[in-house]
Amino acid sequence: MIPWTHLDSAHIPNNGGELKFMQRGDEFSIRLSGVRGELMNSRVFNSEKVLSELGCAHLTHTDKAHVLVGGLGMGYTLAAALKAVNSSALVTVAELIPEVVKWNQGPLGACAKNPLADPRTQVHIGDVKQLLVSNTPTFDAILLDVDNGPEGLTHADNNWIYSIEGLESIFTTLRPGGRLAVWSAGPDYLFTVRLKNAGFKVDTRIVRSRPGKGSKHTIFLAKKP
16 A cells, blocks of 8 residues: 655644645545544545535526635635636635645645636635624625534634624625535534524535545535525
8 A cells, every 4th residue: 555645734823733734646635633534635525515516506697606615625615616606706715724725736736626726716815704704795605614513623713603603793794695504524403503593594414425425424504594
């Protein structure tokens, strides 16, 4: 078996730990120090793809739609969002860690067919929270895959996003009829309650990490009336 090669590392701000970027043949992995297993693998991305498909399903024929992707990861969520919208759309991707952007601009980019090179893509390097506190309806869809689910595993500051305060701010930032889609490693009843309390109509979907097999992940789909 081909051994893993350590390509690069990145520190998560505010003592969030260290990410390790690994390669084995044409396979890539991102891992978090102190956490067993992988955060992401370039061969396992079906639920990230479905996140975008569900969150952007209403935008196929919407002119000048604006989509926010929270968390670049390995680029699959961004790539699927770009595929779901038309040529007039703008997709802003917020990524906290600059090195993750660099990896996607380098060897990792080919896995998701280089979505950062798409002219409809706009990159915001920084906390996605900065784009969610404008109190102005800005986005037609917000797709969040910034952590392991409705809790801050990799970065404690992510807890705000999943709080009632954060969800109310997201509700305000969405345009009427907009959708919020949140990726989670598993179900969370209390998060569903918070979404409803923030004003959303909520649906949840169970999605496999690979088509028809693999780990079961949860997509929270929240609609603004």
